[in-house]
Amino acid sequence: MKKIASLLSLFAAAAALAGSSPVRLINPLMGTDSTGGFSHGNEYPAIALPFPMNTWAPYTEPQRDSFFYQYASDKLRGIRQTHQPSPWIGDYAQFSLMPVSGKLVVTDADRASAFSHTNETVQPSYYGVQLDTWNAKAEVTPTERAARFRFTFNGDGDSYVILDEFDKGASVQIIPAENKITGFVRYHCGDVPNLYSSNYFVIVFDRPFTAHGVWSAANDIQAGVDSLSSDKQLGAYLQFKTDKKQVVGCKVASSFISTEQAQQNLDKEIGDANFDTIRSRAEARWNEMLGRAQVEGGSDEQQRTFYSCLYRCILFPHKFYELDGQGKSVYFSPYDGRVHDGVLYTDSGFWDTFRAAQPLYNLLYPEVNAEILQGVVNAGAQSGWLPAWASPGHRECMVGNNSFSLLADGWVKGVRSFDPNQAVDQMIHDANNSGPISTIGRDGAKYFRDSGYLPYSPVKGETSFHEATAKTLEFAYDDFCLAKLANSIGRQADARVFARRAMNWTNVFDPKIGFVRERKVDGSWVEPFYPNQWGGGFTEGCSWHWTWCVFHDIPGLMQAMGGQPAFADKLDAVFTAPTDVRPGSYGGMIHEMTEMVAADMGQYAHGNEPIQHMLYLYDYAGQPWKAQSRIRWAMGKLYAPTPDGYCGDEDNGQTSAWYVFSALGFYPVCPGDDHYLIGVPLFDRATITTGQGKSFVITAQNNGPLKPYIQDATLNGETFNRTYLSHDELLRGGELGFRMTSAPNYKWAVGPDSCPRSALARLNDELAKAAADKK
Numbered sequence: 185m186k187k188i189a190s191l192l193s194l195f196a197a198a199a200a201l202a203g204s205s206p207v208r209l210i211n212p213l214m215g216t217d218s219t220g221g222f223s224h225g226n227e228y229p230a231i232a233l234p235f236p237m238n239t240w241a242p243y244t245e246p247q248r249d250s251f252f253y254q255y256a257s258d259k260l261r262g263i264r265q266t267h268q269p270s271p272w273i274g275d276y277a278q279f280s281l282m283p284v285s286g287k288l289v290v291t292d293a294d295r296a297s298a299f300s301h302t303n304e305t306v307q308p309s310y311y312g313v314q315l316d317t318w319n320a321k322a323e324v325t326p327t328e329r330a331a332r333f334r335f336t337f338n339g340d341g342d343s344y345v346i347l348d349e350f351d352k353g354a355s356v357q358i359i360p361a362e363n364k365i366t367g368f369v370r371y372h373c374g375d376v377p378n379l380y381s382s383n384y385f386v387i388v389f390d391r392p393f394t395a396h397g398v399w400s401a402a403n404d405i406q407a408g409v410d411s412l413s414s415d416k417q418l419g420a421y422l423q424f425k426t427d428k429k430q431v432v433g434c435k436v437a438s439s440f441i442s443t444e445q446a447q448q449n450l451d452k453e454i455g456d457a458n459f460d461t462i463r464s465r466a467e468a469r470w471n472e473m474l475g476r477a478q479v480e481g482g483s484d485e486q487q488r489t490f491y492s493c494l495y496r497c498i499l500f501p502h503k504f505y506e507l508d509g510q511g512k513s514v515y516f517s518p519y520d521g522r523v524h525d526g527v528l529y530t531d532s533g534f535w536d537t538f539r540a541a542q543p544l545y546n547l548l549y550p551e552v553n554a555e556i557l558q559g560v561v562n563a564g565a566q567s568g569w570l571p572a573w574a575s576p577g578h579r580e581c582m583v584g585n586n587s588f589s590l591l592a593d594g595w596v597k598g599v600r601s602f603d604p605n606q607a608v609d610q611m612i613h614d615a616n617n618s619g620p621i622s623t624i625g626r627d628g629a630k631y632f633r634d635s636g637y638l639p640y641s642p643v644k645g646e647t648s649f650h651e652a653t654a655k656t657l658e659f660a661y662d663d664f665c666l667a668k669l670a671n672s673i674g675r676q677a678d679a680r681v682f683a684r685r686a687m688n689w690t691n692v693f694d695p696k697i698g699f700v701r702e703r704k705v706d707g708s709w710v711e712p713f714y715p716n717q718w719g720g721g722f723t724e725g726c727s728w729h730w731t732w733c734v735f736h737d738i739p740g741l742m743q744a745m746g747g748q749p750a751f752a753d754k755l756d757a758v759f760t761a762p763t764d765v766r767p768g769s770y771g772g773m774i775h776e777m778t779e780m781v782a783a784d785m786g787q788y789a790h791g792n793e794p795i796q797h798m799l800y801l802y803d804y805a806g807q808p809w810k811a812q813s814r815i816r817w818a819m820g821k822l823y824a825p826t827p828d829g830y831c832g833d834e835d836n837g838q839t840s841a842w843y844v845f846s847a848l849g850f851y852p853v854c855p856g857d858d859h860y861l862i863g864v865p866l867f868d869r870a871t872i873t874t875g876q877g878k879s880f881v882i883t884a885q886n887n888g889p890l891k892p893y894i895q896d897a898t899l900n901g902e903t904f905n906r907t908y909l910s911h912d913e914l915l916r917g918g919e920l921g922f923r924m925t926s927a928p929n930y931k932w933a934v935g936p937d938s939c940p941r942s943a944l945a946r947l948n949d950e951l952a953k954a955a956a957d958k959k
Contacts, residue, residue, distance in 0.1 A: 206474035207467050209491040212306045215834050217255040217827035222782075223775055223791070225830035225839075226271050227496070228253040231311045233466060234473045234498040235529075235552055237329045237506070238438060241266050242313060243280070247292055247350050247417070250274045250373060255827040260299045260313060261292040262348060263324050263333070265385075265438060269500055269531040269836055273575050274373025277383030277440070278350060283320045283335040283432070285343040290399040290421060295346055308495055309466035325463040327453035328503060330437035332462040336429060342394075343426040345434070347387070351401065351417035358396050358410045358420055363389040365420055366443050377577035380518045383438050386446045390433040395423035433459060440516040440576075441523055445506055452507060473498060476548045477844065481868025481887065488825035490847050490867075493840035497541055498549065500836040501532035501556060504576060518577035519567035528559040530576040532836045534586030536793050540841035542590050543852040546597040547914065550875035554601035557594045560587050561602045564610040569624035580621040583651055583723050584658030585614055592665035592856035595672055597911045598875075604673045611666045612678065615659075615685075628652070631705075632659055637691040639705035640721040642769070647705040653692050653721030654794075657700065657733045660689040664736035664944055665856040671947060676954045683951060686944055689734045690744065692721075698745050698754055699727040716761070716787065719769035724776050726765070728758060728787035729795040735854040738804050739942040752805035758798065759786040759814075779832045783822065790822055791832020796842050797853045800861040803907035804939050809893055809928035811907075812864040815846050816892035819866060848872065849882050849922070850909055857943035858911040862933070864892055865922055878917030887924045894932055895925040906938045 215225020232239040243264050244257035250271040252264075262280035282295050289295045296317075303314035312323040320343070321336040337343040349356060353370035368382035397407040401417035412418050424432050437450035454462060479490055505515035505527045515528040534542070545553035563577075564570040570588075573581040591607045616633060619625025628638045628649045638652035638659075649655065664686035671679035692700045694709060702710040702721035710720075715727040722730050731754075734741040742751040763784055765777045780789035789795055799818065802811035822831040823843050830839060845851045849865035865884040872880045886895075897904040900918040909920070940946075 205467065205471055206478075206491050207308055207470040209488050210308055210495045211488060211492050211825045211829075212308055212495070213255060213827050214489075214492045214825050214829040215496075215827070216253055218251065219254075220251060220271070221775055222778055223830070223833050224828040225834040226251070227830075227834055228266070228268070229306050229311065230499050231308065231324055232326050232499060233328050233469050235501070235503055236326065236499070237503040238265050238326070238331070239267065239499065239502070240264070240311065240324050240326055240331050242311060247348070248373075255301075258298055258300070259296040260315065261296045262346070263311065263322060265331075265436070267502060267531055267576070269502075269533065269575050270833070272833075273533075273573075273579060273581065276372035276376050276380065276576065277369055277438075278371055279369050279383075279385060280348045281333060281387075281434075281436070282346045282348070283315065283318060283322055283337065283343065284346060285318045285320055285337050285339055285426075286341055288344055288405065288421060288423070290346050290348075290405060290419060291401075292348060307467075308470050310463050323459070325459060325466055327462060327466070329439070329449040329506060330435065330453045332454060332457075332459045333434045333436065334459045335432045337424075337426040337432070338429055340428055341426070343424045343430070343432070345389075345422050345424070345432060347420040349417070349419050351415070353382075353415050354418050355413040356398060356411060356418060356420045358398070358422075360393065360396060360410075363392055365422075366446075368443070375580060376575070377518050380576055381440060381516050381521070383440060384443045384446045385436065385438040386443065386450050387434055387436045388450065389422065391424070393422040394425050397421055439506055440504065441506060441514065445508070448509060449506060470495075473549070476873040477848065478871045479847070479867040479869070481884075482866060485825060486847070486866060489823050489829070490844065492825045492829070493823070493843040496834055496840040497544055497837040497844060500537070500541075501529040501574075504528040504530045504559070517562075517566050519563050522566075524562070524566070526558065526562055527555045528562055529556045530574045532575075533573040533582055534590060535572065535582035535584055536835035536838040537841075538586045538589035538593075538855055539793055539796060539838055540845055540852060541837035543593055543597075543855050544841045544844060546594055546599060547874060547911070548872065550597070550599055553594055554599050557591060557599055558601045560590060561607055561610065565606070569619050570610050570614050572623045578621060578624050580623050582623060583627075583655045585611070585626060585662040586658075588662040588665040589855045592669045593852075595669050596856065596858050598915070604669060605675075608666065608670050608673065608675060608678060611669070615663065615666060615682070622650070626659060627655060632656065632688070635691075635705075636685075636688045637703055640702040640710065641704050642710065642720060651721060651723045653700055653702050654723040654725075654730055654733075656692045657689055657730060660686050661733070661735050663688070664947070668856050668943075668947055671950060671954075676951055679947070680951055683944065683947055686736060689737065689741075693731075693741070693744055695744055698731075698750070700731045701727055714766050716764060717766035717768040718774075718777060719767070723794070724774075724792050725789060725794050726768075726787075728761065729789055729792070732798045732801060733794055735797065735943075736856070737942045737944040738801060738853070740944065742804055748804075748806050752802070752807050752810075755798070755802055755805060755810070758788050758795075761787045763787070776832060783831055785818075785821075789832075790818055791830075791839075793835065793838055796839070797851065800851050800853050800863060803861050803933070806934045806938075808862070808907050808933050808938075809930065812894055813892050813928070815863040816866070819843060819846055820889075849884075849920070854943045857940075859908045859940045859943070860911070860914075861939075862907040862909065864894060872914065874915050874917070876915050878915065880914045880917050881919040883919065883921045885921065885923045891924040891926045893925050893928050895923040895929050896932055897922045905933050905935070907933045908940045
């Protein structure tokens with residue numbers, strides 16, 4: 185009877201979940217139980233709309249700590265406006281608000297309040313927390329560029345709201361007659377470009393304050409003073425005479441252009457709307473965006489994980505544009521220091537997101553990606569270089585010309601918001617030149633162009649480029665993307681040049697051992713070779729991870745390894761190899777190494793991006809059943825809707841996008857190509873509303889946790905016996921139906937035509953045909 189009752193309760197919970205609002209299924213605390221030494225996501229609870237300009241978040245740590253929300257902490261210092269894409273990049277342009285009562289305290293250490301997660305409500309559209317020290321409640325609900333706050337003081341006596349503008353340059357002006365505070369902040373971490381400007385803000389309170397003042401970092405409180413400017417930390421305070429359960433509300437907006445524009449943002453996005461109205465609007469916006477991927481069946485935990493991951497996918501990149509008085513899009517450019525008409529996005533590392541997050545936008549949110557890609561081209565025009573890691577301008581982080589992938593993938597999937605000839609010209613420029621920092625243009629461009637690879641040597645004095653083998657692989661793929669876009673718009677001569685360069689991956693692949701490896705400038709291999717040695721020629725990984733990074737020519741890689749059986753054996757060896765690392769040039773364990781060892785999946789390091797597509801390569805090996813079982817295994821083992829729910833850095837939506845695609849049942853192994861590889865659907869039914877408004881449904885009959893294998897499949901009622909889908913098939917709408925089973929089907933989709941041909945080979949066929957047609 186207990187088992188029956190338990191099953192009935194599970195069925196009831198699942199039924200209730202199916203009818204729930206998707207935004208209520210999300211746990212923004214997923215991934216927040218992290219430290220610099222071990223990441224479970226490295227996230228903070230982001231209270232925001234999809235693709236916002238501003239995000240709001242509680243913070244528990246001192247203002248300069250980029251790991252600013254620690255789930256294990258029991259003290260809270262305020263609710264901040266944040267733009268931080270990653271703790272490794274850091275924040276900029278932030279400020280915070282915090283209520284206190286009974287006595288005036290202003291610094292973040294003095295005003296920090298005890299709190300409990302049991303008295304914390306966290307949703308994308310709303311955050312509320314009981315502050316035990318001050319017997320007060322703080323709440324916030326967002327718009328794209330503004331927010332509504334509500335502070336409830338539960339005791340008698342004087343109460344205060346503290347504004348903290350952090351440091352590195354700030355100004356504040358209190359206007360009592362208008363219940364208003366204005367000012368700007370210039371705080372930033374790391375190598376934010378010098379052209380980065382100020383974040384101007386306007387805060388309007390719903391009721392008058394009885395007293396006010398300003399303060400500075402040395403705890404210097406200046407009562408009655410209306411304004412202050414400094415290059416040190418500063419802030420302001422407002423005093424309210426409150427009775428028990430008295431509410432003090434305010435509305436806040438900001439701008440990267442001017443105080444006047446901040447006021448326009450406030451008027452447009454909030455106006456006279458109250459807190460509950462803004463919260464309702466925010467929830468409706470989330471449900472509309474989340475509803476483009478509706479899932480049914482599965483467990484409560486799986487649905488919560490799915491929507492928590494989808495939420496993370498669409499928080500970045502951030503808008504960096506605003507609407508002027510006529511409703512026209514305008515933005516301050518951190519690339520040339522001027523205000524322009526048009527759109528710009530920022531706060532995202534394309535090294536991470538080109539793999540799955542950006543392709544997800546092309547499928548579900550093409551209208552957003554149209555703006556993102558126009559912004560990429562705008563950044564190239566204003567700085568002379570296409571962005572790779574922006575926050576808010578060019579940042580020196582990671583490798584590769586990753587914007588090439590974004591532009592090619594968008595174009596082949598129907599995004600037409602940018603001038604493709606301008607984009608190709610910019611791509612050719614960046615491919616042939618080294619930039620002012622290593623992450624824009626191409627580090628070692630001349631060597632790569634002349635030799636077909638970047639050399640690496642651990643010997644001091646010999647010609648060497650940092651992470652050279654990883655860069656060679658990425659540049660080869662980037663050149664495929666360039667060639668793909670050039671061919672798509674009739675520039676075959678350019679396409680042929682870069683299609684040839686796309687084969688440069690072969691120059692760092694050693695067929696004798698079946699691994700990519702570091703190569704010296706004289707062509708010799710670096711010895712000794714250890715496939716588990718990190719660093720050196722590799723970026724945050726080793727040869728076990730980077731060998732598979734030939735997205736555009738997987739069949740070519742398979743042939744170089746000796747064919748299907750050898751390729752399958754090498755894939756298996758990733759999981760049977762010892763889970764050990766050689767720190768190599770890192771000199772010691774870094775958190776990515778520690779996380780791989782903790783996952784205990786051999787050399788499979790899902791917590792970092794280079795290997796995340798690898799499970800799908802079993803489709804090319806003629807063993808799709810292994811892809812199916814291992815993908816289900818990874819989803820169940822490595823993700824959960826909990827504070828420790830990720831297996832490494834989440835990285836601007838990429839690790840989440842892997843889960844979203846994988847749960848739907850397919851994955852974009854080669855962005856820039858229009859094919860997706862089939863994995864295994866997690867849910868009984870998933871309905872995708874594509875950018876063209878049509879529905880594509882994926883069903884899984886006889887599904888369950890012990891049935892990870894595909895028995896057979898149909899597409900729109902016809903037998904489906906292949907391991908790939910095209911983007912056009914998804915856009916046309918229809919139904920892909922699977923029957924699931926508990927045992928592998930060794931005959932489904934294993935034929936020579938079951939997988940797509942090499943994306944590079946198909947491009948070369950198109951170029952050959954174009955040449956023949958000219959004769």
